[in-house]
Every structure is written in structure tokens, then in C-alpha cells.
Amino acid sequence: MTRVFVSADMASVALGADALADALAARGCEVVRTGSRGLFAIEPLVEVESDGGRIGYGPVGPGDVPAILDGSHPNRLGDVAALPFFARQQRFTFARCGITDPLSLSDYAAHDGWKGLAAARAAAPAEVVRTVRESGLRGRGGAGFPTGIKWQTVLDAKADEKFVVCNADEGDSGTFADRMLMEGDPYCLIEGMAIAGHAVGAGHGYIYIRSEYPFAIRVMREAILRSSHLIAPFVLEVREGAGAYVCGEETALLDSIEGKRGQVRAKPPLPAHVGLFGKPTVINNVLSLAAVPFILSEGPQAYAAVGFGRSRGTMPIQLAGNIRNGGLFEVGFGITLGELVNEIGGGTESGRPVRAVQVGGPLGAYFPPAMFDLPFDYEAFTAAGGLIGHAGITVFDDTVDMAHMARFAMEFCAVESCGKCTPCRIGSTRGVETIDRIIAARDTGPAGAAAVGGGLGKALHSRNPGRAATDGPANIAVLRDLCETMKFGSLCALGGFTPYPVLSALDHFPEDFGDGAHALPAAAE
Amino acid sequence: MTQGQAIDRTPPDPRDAAVLDAVIARHATMRGALLPLLHAVQEELGHVPDAAVPAIAEALNLSRAEVHGVITFYHDYRRAPAGRHVVRICRAESCQSRGGAAIEAAAAERLGVAMGATRDDGQVTLEPVYCLGLCAIGPNAMVDGRPVARVDGPALERIAIEVAA
Numbered sequence A: 001m002t003r004v005f006v007s008a009d010m011a012s013v014a015l016g017a018d019a020l021a022d023a024l025a026a027r028g029c030e031v032v033r034t035g036s037r038g039l040f041a042i043e044p045l046v047e048v049e050s051d052g053g054r055i056g057y058g059p060v061g062p063g064d065v066p067a068i069l070d071g072s073h074p075n076r077l078g079d080v081a082a083l084p085f086f087a088r089q090q091r092f093t094f095a096r097c098g099i100t101d102p103l104s105l106s107d108y109a110a111h112d113g114w115k116g117l118a119a120a121r122a123a124a125p126a127e128v129v130r131t132v133r134e135s136g137l138r139g140r141g142g143a144g145f146p147t148g149i150k151w152q153t154v155l156d157a158k159a160d161e162k163f164v165v166c167n168a169d170e171g172d173s174g175t176f177a178d179r180m181l182m183e184g185d186p187y188c189l190i191e192g193m194a195i196a197g198h199a200v201g202a203g204h205g206y207i208y209i210r211s212e213y214p215f216a217i218r219v220m221r222e223a224i225l226r227s228s229h230l231i232a233p234f235v236l237e238v239r240e241g242a243g244a245y246v247c248g249e250e251t252a253l254l255d256s257i258e259g260k261r262g263q264v265r266a267k268p269p270l271p272a273h274v275g276l277f278g279k280p281t282v283i284n285n286v287l288s289l290a291a292v293p294f295i296l297s298e299g300p301q302a303y304a305a306v307g308f309g310r311s312r313g314t315m316p317i318q319l320a321g322n323i324r325n326g327g328l329f330e331v332g333f334g335i336t337l338g339e340l341v342n343e344i345g346g347g348t349e350s351g352r353p354v355r356a357v358q359v360g361g362p363l364g365a366y367f368p369p370a371m372f373d374l375p376f377d378y379e380a381f382t383a384a385g386g387l388i389g390h391a392g393i394t395v396f397d398d399t400v401d402m403a404h405m406a407r408f409a410m411e412f413c414a415v416e417s418c419g420k421c422t423p424c425r426i427g428s429t430r431g432v433e434t435i436d437r438i439i440a441a442r443d444t445g446p447a448g449a450a451a452v453g454g455g456l457g458k459a460l461h462s463r464n465p466g467r468a469a470t471d472g473p474a475n476i477a478v479l480r481d482l483c484e485t486m487k488f489g490s491l492c493a494l495g496g497f498t499p500y501p502v503l504s505a506l507d508h509f510p511e512d513f514g515d516g517a518h519a520l521p522a523a524a525e
Numbered sequence B: 001m002t003q004g005q006a007i008d009r010t011p012p013d014p015r016d017a018a019v020l021d022a023v024i025a026r027h028a029t030m031r032g033a034l035l036p037l038l039h040a041v042q043e044e045l046g047h048v049p050d051a052a053v054p055a056i057a058e059a060l061n062l063s064r065a066e067v068h069g070v071i072t073f074y075h076d077y078r079r080a081p082a083g084r085h086v087v088r089i090c091r092a093e094s095c096q097s098r099g100g101a102a103i104e105a106a107a108a109e110r111l112g113v114a115m116g117a118t119r120d121d122g123q124v125t126l127e128p129v130y131c132l133g134l135c136a137i138g139p140n141a142m143v144d145g146r147p148v149a150r151v152d153g154p155a156l157e158r159i160a161i162e163v164a165a
Helices: A010-014 A017-026 A062-069 A105-110 A115-121 A125-135 A147-156 A177-184 A186-200 A214-231 A250-257 A286-298 A300-304 A337-344 A378-383 A402-416 A422-444 A446-450 A454-461 A472-489 A493-497 A499-508 A515-519 B014-026 B034-045 B050-059 B064-073 B100-111 B153-164
Strands: A003-007 A030-034 A046-050 A053-057 A076-078 A163-168 A204-209 A235-240 A281-285 A314-321 A327-332 A354-359 A392-397 B085-090 B124-129 B141-143 B146-148
Touching (some): A010 A017, A163 A186, A163 A286, A177 A186, A177 A214, A186 A281, A281 A286, A314 A337, A354 A499, A402 A422, A422 A493, A472 A493, A472 A499, B050 B064, B141 B153
Parallel strands (some): A163 A204
Antiparallel strands (some): A003 A046
């Protein structure tokens, strides 16, 4: 019987992988459902096992099955791993994703699984923490805080109970690495969490997964059931989010697990001291925890050997939006934005020129192609007025209206604000209104802006019609001022970082904000 | 944030009450049980009726205000039943970069319901979602829990026919 491999990843299924798998099964194939290889332009993808290794065909549909099985289909790709998109990668964390059956314990063990946990459990907790510190691993959720130092703090904390929490509330648009890892190699995350539990003295772990990821929730729950005897006495549990973006903020996430509204806590105290249920808690992103098994099994030097500056190891970068070769690209830090977007990504899918890329999700800055020599590195991006965040890169072609994207950033913040601090709760709504006035002035001149109806019209005319300025330059000054307030006055990154997309759009694409934008270069800062 | 509406104080009907009791019993010993409990109630009843709040509050030793606060904070919990079909369309940046705004408008037009609303005949609810994690193959939608990528005119037509049934 012919063995074939078809991804069951949510993205693959959305592209029609289930129908392909059914058609293959109907022709008598033994279908193994894997995770996704991570290049969506070749999906739905099937790999047919042969004496010379797996032969890939993609994109293909159910009607292509006969031609696939007799080897005559024109979309034959050969060895998928040898395609340029994959050959250039350094897959430390995603080594198994797309290759193994995600829920097969024997597959996992046969592909170096559980080696890291065995190495960790053979060592003292302090030794494990030292290994992670020496690897240079930094938090992959966005903040880039050294993981080993966080673990050390929890290890040193005295308490009757400690927790390990995995932040799998991957809400940033343009990111999907957490989802792919959980669906494609769940035991890798489980192993990483069990290592963390051993390292800090925690017996219980929680994985908080957003409800928008039903496939990941299902796979993780099943994987926990199947592997519980291997990680015992460590115990794991999945908690499902409920559609609140702000719960990706670590303290809001802890409140959410506790059964409360997902509101941000003031820090200090740090979660490492007072975390879940008031106990010392390691809270790490999926990718941070999933990097740990490799570090323990291969040694910290193997991980730290790649990278750039103080950003060590690899980053699973997500190429998203209007891009030809969208997908997951894991590589050492230091690769430039231009290489990622143009060489690897192949430019826009629409074939039009790239105008802007947003890096790091809804709170990340927009960069123009003029800045494509920027190396992928925490410090370099901070210096350039942005952040790498969770390493999602969303590409826009020249049809994008950057004033609308700036407005969307404020609108999103208004929808998702937890409401605890004023700059975020009120500022975001004022930001939407101000950008509406800027767009109205741009499109119709100040007279048009004054004629805006609805809630905005009321706000403009409720007291003194002259109170709110209607011309572009005055409103841009207000917007920059508002961004300053949000940046420095908000309790967490939602309100604090929403100014990044807004200000970067203003700074790099002033022509989209009307005549006034040029006159006020970088007034903020 | 969801705007609060007046709380419906009618007691749950007996069938709902039995379901509710069973769900509460299942979560009795769980730490931080409120969100999983509400998910389970919504799974069973299709929404979280206001009438369920007092029993949930009592079981978890919370005030009714705390439970109400949680239900209204999270976008997922419904205080009223959804339509027979739920179509969620992604509004986030990656889908916008691939023409999501036009699809969003076309979906509202074709399905005859505004974004965020349930059609008067109760057949379909159209909701925004902020990212399904399928960001290189948008615009994306979720139709009754099934992900659909690269939504264009013909795909939207197929969705409309599907939810008309």
C-alpha cells in the first residue's frame, strides 16, 4: 500500500487538504496526516513515500490523485526539503513539523523526542537553568527578556507551589508559528514545559490557547492525554481563551486563567514572584518553551552559535499578507528584512510593488522598502522605532492607504482595550476620531472635515464648533501628542505600543495623511 | 467592549437548569473554573442565558456582578442565541492586505446582515474575527467552525449557499 503524507494543519485544511486526503484514501493509500511544512504556495501538498524518499506534489486537489499516484502530475516538486525556501532555513524548533504524525509518540521518539527532558531530569534544576541562560534564549513572545533569568527568579522564589504557564494566545495578525507548532509538533511544547517544570520546581502547567485556534486546542489536549505518563509527575492542562486579544498580555492571561476579566495587572510584582493564583510562575511564549528541548539535547552552544548581536539562536519568522511565498521560515537572527520579503518571500502575490511591511503584529511598526536593510534583531528593530514582536511580517502592496491602516490600529486598540487604564481605553477612541478628521481633511479639505456627520459631527459641534480643529496639520499634531500619552501612560503593551504603527505610518508615509504631515517631521520623540 | 443590556431575570427553563447543574457539577473542583464553565454552558445551550448567572455565581462563590462582568468582557460569550449558521470574517491586517475589506463588505451585502449582527430570520450571524492565524492565505473566514482560505467572490457565493440551508 502506498503511504502518503498530507497536512492536517488548519491552514492546509482551509485550502482543501481534507478533500485531498479523502481522495487519496479512496484510492487505497495509507494517508498519514502531518503538520504543515510551512510554505502555503505549494499547498494542498501531498508527499508520496518512495524508495528514494518522499516525493512532493503541490498545489494539488482531489482530481489530481490519479496523476499523482502514477507520477505524471506536472506539479511534482520532488524532495520538498530541498526546495530553496526550505534549504535556506535552520530548523531547530520546527525540525519535525510537517514530517511526523503530530500525535504519534513513536514518531516523536524516533525524531529525537524526549532527549531534552531526559538530559534535564539527569541534571539539577540550577544546572538546567544555567544551560538555558547560556543558550542566550530570549522570550519569543515579543519582549525578548532572557528566558534563563526569568527561570532563575522562579527557581529562587520560595513557595509551596509554583506554576509553568504557556502563553499560546497568539492574537497578532501575521503570526501563526505558535499555532503551527502546537498542531504540527505538540510534544515539543509539552517537553519544553516539562523541562521548565523540572528547572523551577513547578508541578503543574497551563497552556492558554486562544479560542480562534480550535485545531490547536484539540491536538494539544489529545497530546497531553497520550504523553501524561512520560511527563509525570508534571501535570499539564489546556485552558481555552474567549476572544480577548489583551489576554496575550501575560498578567491579563493569568487573570483569565483564574476565571476573571482579562485585565492587566500593574507590575511589580512580577509574575515570577506573584503569578498564577498568587504563586511564583514562569510564563513563556510557545516558541520560547519549544526551543528548550533542542537546547537541552544539543547543548547551549549549538543554539547560541547562530544569531546576531545579543539575539541568539533562531527565530521562526512568519511571512504573511500580500506575499508570494508566504509561510514559516525559521532562521538565525541577522537576516535582513529585504532578504525575507523579496528574496525568500518573492515579493507581493498581487505582483504590484511592495509599499509597506508591518513587523510584529497590530502593535508593530510599518516600514517602507527604503528600510529593508534592517537586520532581524531585537535591538536593531528597537533602534529603528519598531519591534520584532512575535516575528510576523505582513506585506502590503502599493494599493494600501496608510492613513486607513493607522486608523485601524487605533480602532483595534479601542475594540480590544481591557479598560483598566485611561490612555488606552479613551485614547484609542480619540485616536480613531482624530484620524477620521485627518482623512476627511485630506480627501475634501477642512470644509469637508467640518461636515462629517454622526458621532464625530456631534463631538465637533456639541459645544463650540471651533473647539476641534478640522485642518490636517493641527490634527496631526494632536495625534502625535496623543500617541506620546498612550506610549508612556499605558499600563501594558496594547495601549503602549499602538502608537508604533500609527507614528511609523505618519513618519514613513506622510503623503497618505494630506499636505500637513510633511510639515511636522517626527515631532514626537 | 460589549455594551451591557438590562439583565433578564427570568429563571432558567427546567431543561436548561438540568444542563446547567450537570455543567456546574463537572467544574466543581477545578481551579479558576469560570471560563471553562462558561464555554461548556455555551457549548450545550448555544449561549449563556442571563438566567444562568445566579446559579453559576453561587456554585463558584462569586457575586453575580463578577460573573456578569466576565461574560460581557469576553467577545466569545453570547447572551442571546446566534443564528443557525455563524460566519466569521477576519478583519485583521494580513487579511486586509489581501483585499479583506472588500470581502467583508460583500459578505454583509450578500448575506443580508450587518457585520456583528444576526439576520432577522435567525438564519445567519455575521461576526468579525481578529486573526485566525492563516495570514498568508487570506482573506479568511470561519463558517460554522470550518476554516476557509482565499475567500473571493465565488467562494463567498458557496458560503452563502451553504448557510442558506
